Amino acid sequence: MKKVAIFTDGACRGNPGPGGWGALLRYDSHEKTLHGGESYTTNNRMELTAAIKALQSLRESCQIDLTTDSEYVRKGVTEWMQKWKRNDWRGSNKKPVKNKELWQVLDVEVAKHVMTWHWVKGHSGHRENEMADQLANKGIDELER
Numbered sequence: 001m002k003k004v005a006i007f008t009d010g011a012c013r014g015n016p017g018p019g020g021w022g023a024l025l026r027y028d029s030h031e032k033t034l035h036g037g038e039s040y041t042t043n044n045r046m047e048l049t050a051a052i053k054a055l056q057s058l059r060e061s062c063q064i065d066l067t068t069d070s071e072y073v074r075k076g077v078t079e080w081m082q083k084w085k086r087n088d089w090r091g092s093n094k095k096p097v098k099n100k101e102l103w104q105v106l107d108v109e110v111a112k113h114v115m116t117w118h119w120v121k122g123h124s125g126h127r128e129n130e131m132a133d134q135l136a137n138k139g140i141d142e143l144e145r
Contacts, residue, residue: 001114002027006054006066008073009122009132010046011140018143019043021050022135024128025057032057033131037139046136047073048102055109063114069122069129076103077110078117 005026012019019041023034034053038046047070054066068074081103084091089100097103120126122133 002060002062004058004062004064005128006051006064007128007132008047008050008054008066008068008070009129009136010043010048010050010070011133011136012041012043012046013140016040016042018140019046020136020139020141020143021046021053022132022137022139023050023054023057024131024135025054026128033135035135035139035142037143039143044070044072045099045102048076048099048106050132050136052102052106052109055106055113058113061112061114063116065116065118067118067120067126067128069120069133071119074117074119077106077115081107 007024010019010021018037018039020035020037025032034057051066051073084097089097091097120129122129
């Protein structure tokens, strides 16, 4: 099974507002970048979208180390999602989970791989996280042209 490292980030100018997502994928010595944006969104939606788009870009099942600066994404997948699914996608407050449709897509993508999730503090000089942040901002910049 191929081992792939993925680094993702989302950004928003205003929250909500124009947003972007970015991902850096590394397999052996090969690197691939992805980015995109939406004209009106939230930071959390862009963080989720970055992980989704990165996983959707893979053609086969892989062993993945995914690093994000979003505790919302990391904890959502590793701690909260199983409870949400048992409770018909409702949180502990009995209300529907925010961004449910994105969480459901992420759940499908995660199931295709062997995943390990990592968190890194954003804007702390972590090379790959800074690259993902630049890609997310590029996604916004391209919207505003």
